[in-house]
Amino acid sequence: MTEYKIIEILMKEAHTELSQEERRLLDQFRAESADNAAFVEENIQILNNMPTYDNMDLEFVVEEALTKVNNKKETPSKVVSLPRATSAVEKKTKYFAWLAAAVVVFGLSTFIYNFLGHSSDTMVYSTDSDMESFLLSDGSEVLLNKNSTLTLSNEFGDQLREMQLEGEAYFKVKNMDDQPFIVNAGLVKVEVVGTQFNVNNRQSNKAIAVFVNEGKVKVSSSKSRTKVLLSANESCQFDKQTNTLVKAEAGQSNATSWFSKNLSFNNVPLGSAIEDIEAHFDIDVSVDKVSCLDSLYTSLFNDPNADEVLKTISSVFDFQIIQKGDKSYQLAGGKCE
Template structure:
């Protein structure tokens, strides 16, 4: 799969690699992804170069501004951009003013990261990427978090204060240890999920400004950090926060947690929904021509079956063939004999 410069998850994955935050397994998986195509290699080298420049900027203690202006001025002069003394003064003055703003932006950025690091001092990061197994993380209070692919969990070494607060993005299932005196709080994008002791799923919907919470046991409060709205979710409820609106409804997707259980049950489900469930369960991207392949479904059940077994069964049921291309699977309609 190619890197996407608009994809936040791709940027975070590269940042984790360059910062040395990956495990050996995660590093190997990332390097394998880089080698997937020449475009990936070239794009990553550009990002790596920018990263190294930023690190060099952080390490510099002092700038020789006169020397820098001199070089910039000489560059303008060589390219014929300075035709008169009046022009020379104006351009240099404009560049100096622009530089003041640039330095201010850089200092503000560095100050932000310094503050962020200070606030998150002692925090841990657990990450998963494409084609990685489900990661199980046990927190110091006894709570357990299961991370699906392309997910990140930020949590402190120990929970201090009056709450147990963590930050999360991606797709994860939470089993929270009960402690009525110390609520468990999850910050996910613009949502805040508050619980006392329960089990539920959080999905921040990659590439979308949306958060979904599905409650399996207990009670959860879903709040909009920007709009101030909140709602209580009970077992079987799914809460969706989008565009500053919270929608609560019964969950009708029996395969919503299949990525964790590896159990899929299809009963007269449209083919499009079958593909969506398989994509989420096995962390793949199945593509097909919707004009040539009908949306009619079929009845079947999968219980922790390998991906190839699943693909063979749906291919036989729909008279299809499939071809793997990295993390992408292409389905095509068989030709009539």
């Protein structure tokens, strides 16, 4: 373990002055044995000879990149931000109203830019660390979750209402009878006729899942001949490995938890509750006792934190919570039916 500390000190030494204590620790370690001294010397030798990457041995085609960026920058996002709710409470109420009809798509998008072709014909809506809402030119509203990108063609609204999503978004679609609203989320196409829906197309997700809270939505994929029509509280999954689109048994009541902030579990297997919890808090939770994953669980949380949820579950199933990392938990032990 001392070696860890020594490495930390050596790394620090490269760019700042060491404290007296650190200097003392380093000298002491060095003096302890020849091995220690060699350890320090070798590491210093490595650190002093790390590649600097100052002299470029890689060529970048700067002009080409510049042209690419200049093409993109001249397509200002024709975006009118929705007025932001003034308080958290108001915000929540608003999002709940949106919940009336929702579709959630989980999945993976690898070809966002391929789809709409040249970048100069597109409008790009992007978020970084915060969610943001946008009003599209057809009157539809989009609540774009953090780290997400929605790309629309410049013809959006005239001939077709079609777009590409990377990340996650919730849509409130303006009803236009003759114009379907289409969201391409990776390999899956979600077609909506006048409703509200939510698409999550995160790179990290393995399957693409669609959940409809209310309204009717058609889901298809170029990789599968099956088409699925979803009504309220129905969901389907597209398995990326087998390229199959299957209607799922149960709905996904927590598909919109990212903005509703509520987690609800109504007599669901613990395994699927854990999946929702992992997605909601962006954490990893492992359960030691596999048999527990089928035990049914019921609970409702209103804007909880991860600790609170895990503690509640653990008290029900008699788990012991072991925190393995900042975002990684193990539920050990457990008594399940």
